[in-house]
Each structure stands twice: as structure tokens, then as C-alpha cells.
Amino acid sequence: MRGLLYGVVGACLMLAGTATAAERADRLKLQEDHPTEYVVVKGDTLWDISGRFLQTPWRWPEVWEVNPQIENPHLIYPGDQIYLTWVDGQPRLNLRRGLRKLSPQVRVQPLAQPVPAIPLRDIASFLNDNLVTQDDVLQSAPYVIGGRNESIIAGAGDRVYARGMLVEEEAEQQTLYRPSREYTHPVTGEFLGYELYKVADVSVASVDGDVVTLDLDKTREEVRTRDRLLPSQSKRIQSVFQPQPAPEVESGVIIDVLGGVAKIGQFDAVALSVGEFEGVEPGHVFAIYKKGEQVKDPVNGELVNLPAERAGELMVFKIFDRVSYGLVLNATNVISVGDELRTP
Structure with missing residues (x-):
């Protein structure tokens, strides 16, 4: 032809x-x-x-x-x-x-x-702030034990103290994170990681044994005890992506919607159950398939699962070990947590 x-x-x-x-x-x-x-x-x-x-x-x-x-x-x-x-x-x-x-x-x-390649305003708050890490990294990170004058909350310009061994001893600029949620696979129940919410940018003033003195340079919220100290994420997200079909992944699903909204639609950011371990990269495009409903056969009474139907597409913009973030770029149906991810 x-x-x-x-x-x-x-x-x-x-x-x-x-x-x-x-x-x-x-x-x-x-x-x-x-x-x-x-x-x-x-x-x-x-x-x-x-x-x-x-x-x-x-x-x-x-x-x-x-x-x-x-x-x-x-x-x-x-x-x-x-x-x-x-x-x-x-x-x-x-x-x-x-x-x-x-x-x-x-x-x-x-x-x-x-x-830009995609509407960056819709993912701006997720580009460099949020972090998803494994349990061993979180548990080994130093944690805030208090501030000056026995204060338990602090803001920009204050000094606080953390206990533990620095992950990167030579890094003067570090970040305080607060665990916000635990990601598990909705089908297999497998633990995927902890999402950490950025609380403050800090400077390491001194280290005395396992006690770290921190000066709070910039805060998004009040710093509290148990906030975790990790090296600052220097890797920035590109504004231009090279879109390509995502690879076939096993049991890939949407596990959460970011930003506190209940329903998932166009230009919503979502968390996915696949990441760097599965070969996912920024720019990969997944087709979203809505789970088929379960109906009762009117003749014999059996429960029948209807086939999944395509409901939209998303592009991955940030990856972690077992989790990634994507932006829904097209939605032809209501999208929900648990919907499947396939190669488009």
C-alpha cells in the first residue's frame, strides 16, 4: 500500500x-x-x-x-x-x-x-520533594530527638539534634523527611517501600559521636521528633521526556493517587507498583486498563469477571527501586487504584 x-x-x-x-x-x-x-x-x-x-x-x-x-x-x-x-x-x-x-x-x-513535553505544573510538587525508599534505609537513617530549650517542634532558623550515623558523612547539606505512607502491592501484598515527605532543608553544624547538630535552613512544615535525616536529592527531573512504550511488567498496577484527591482523572499524578527493578524509566508510557466488574450469570448463577477495558494512558516521570510516579495524560473512563498497567 x-x-x-x-x-x-x-x-x-x-x-x-x-x-x-x-x-x-x-x-x-x-x-x-x-x-x-x-x-x-x-x-x-x-x-x-x-x-x-x-x-x-x-x-x-x-x-x-x-x-x-x-x-x-x-x-x-x-x-x-x-x-x-x-x-x-x-x-x-x-x-x-x-x-x-x-x-x-x-x-x-x-x-x-x-x-514542555507534558504539563509540568501538574507534577511540580513531586519532582524533587517526595522520596520512596526501602525499609532498611529508613530504619538506619538518623532521627530528630529534640531541639534547643527542650523544644519538640522547630522551624527555619532553629537548631535541632538528631541521633544516628550519617548516610553521607561529608554532605553538609541534607534533608529531613517524614514517613507519610507505606506502599504495598494491592494484589500480592508485597512491601514496595515507604514514601517520605520532605520537611526541611538542613545544614550539618557538627557531629559528636552519634549526635548530629542541625541548623534548619528552609522548612515546609514544623520539624518534629522522629523526622529522618537523609542526603539531599541532587538529581533533578528533566522537563523534556523521550516517550516510548513501557516494557511488559508482571502485576503492574496503580497503587495510589498523589495529592490527596479521591478520583483519578487526566493530569493526576499516581504511584505505580513498578520501578527501576522492573526496567521502568522516565518517559515510559503505560496503557491503563480498568478492572472488569464481577456480574452474576442470570442462567446458572455463577459469578463472571468481565474483561478489563482500556481507560487511558500515563507517562512515568520519576522512578524509585520498586515504585514510580506517573502522570495520567488521557482518561476515557474513571480510573481507580488497582487498575492494571500494560504496554500500550
Whole structure:
């Protein structure tokens, strides 16, 4: 079959396909109402733009690889125009840069920022603050025993004392965490890790035996006894992801919804029962399958489990050993804790 469209993703198009059934099943498909051109506006994300053209927006890197007209597809700015042309009967993506204002300083740079891959505002609070760790790490970390003048709570500018051996003795800047929840697999009951909530940034003033003196530099909440001291997380989360289908995982499910909301919908952050041990990486996209309901057979009275149905997609943005965080980017049905994760 000749002349197959390949579509635009985030600033892209579809791959041209040929004849085999396997290729036809795997080829990228355009949206039925896709535009022939689009002008990027402030607030867009690459996922949004991709979804205007492609039925599978997480596959936009495949399109970039075969469209060398875009030198750096991650750097797409408001005002840029994406449009399609045809060469020898095949579609091609072209990018026409919009007018950009430059700062009148010695160091000249664009005032406009490139559009992000996904809406970062929805995951900002989870990028570097929360931490999921194993039980042995938590139990061995020093813990706050009190403050000056016998105080049991403290804030920024105060001094507190912790007891235990530092995980990294040479690190002057460290972080106090508070265990917020324990993650277990809802199906197998397996322990997956403790989620730790960041309480304060601290400086190590001195160490005397197993007593550590800490100065509180910046606090999110009042520091209390039993808060745990761990090295600061220096690894920052990238704002641009390389989306790709997630690997097949065994018993992968949503185990929690972050941020205190009850129902899971588009742009909610969720915790997943898979992580680095299962080969999951930031940018991996999972299809979400809602568990089928259990109904009673009206003829013989047996209980029958209905098949799971696809309810949306999510992209992983932060990983730990046995747990990861993902952002729901599309929801076609109500999503719940316990819903399955599959390769899209």
C-alpha cells in the first residue's frame, strides 16, 4: 500500500507504511480531523500538539527520527508554525520559526521558553520533594530527638539534634523527611517501600559521636521528633521526556493517587507498583486498563469477571527501586487504584 500518512507528533508526522499486516498494525495513525498546519501557543505541550495529529502521541520520537527538517524538536516555541508538505507523494513536516523578541542585555537569549513535553505544573510538587525508599534505609537513617530549650517542634532558623550515623558523612547539606505512607502491592501484598515527605532543608553544624547538630535552613512544615535525616536529592527531573512504550511488567498496577484527591482523572499524578527493578524509566508510557466488574450469570448463577477495558494512558516521570510516579495524560473512563498497567 503506497502513499500512507504518517502523522505529526508534538511537532511531527506519521511514518509511511508498506504492505505487511504487521507493519499496517504497527504504523502510526493520524487523527481523522488532523490539521494541515498549527501555530504553537503559550500553554501548549508536546503531548497536546502530538495529539492533534497522532492517535498515539507517545510515539512522537519515532517521527522526529525520520524528519530531519526539525533540528531540535524539543525546542519548539510559542509562535512557531508546524505545517505539512508533500514530497514525491509522501508527507513531510516543516517548522517555520515565529518572530522572537530578544533581551537587550549583553547575554542575549530568547524570552520565550520552549513548550514542555507534558504539563509540568501538574507534577511540580513531586519532582524533587517526595522520596520512596526501602525499609532498611529508613530504619538506619538518623532521627530528630529534640531541639534547643527542650523544644519538640522547630522551624527555619532553629537548631535541632538528631541521633544516628550519617548516610553521607561529608554532605553538609541534607534533608529531613517524614514517613507519610507505606506502599504495598494491592494484589500480592508485597512491601514496595515507604514514601517520605520532605520537611526541611538542613545544614550539618557538627557531629559528636552519634549526635548530629542541625541548623534548619528552609522548612515546609514544623520539624518534629522522629523526622529522618537523609542526603539531599541532587538529581533533578528533566522537563523534556523521550516517550516510548513501557516494557511488559508482571502485576503492574496503580497503587495510589498523589495529592490527596479521591478520583483519578487526566493530569493526576499516581504511584505505580513498578520501578527501576522492573526496567521502568522516565518517559515510559503505560496503557491503563480498568478492572472488569464481577456480574452474576442470570442462567446458572455463577459469578463472571468481565474483561478489563482500556481507560487511558500515563507517562512515568520519576522512578524509585520498586515504585514510580506517573502522570495520567488521557482518561476515557474513571480510573481507580488497582487498575492494571500494560504496554500500550
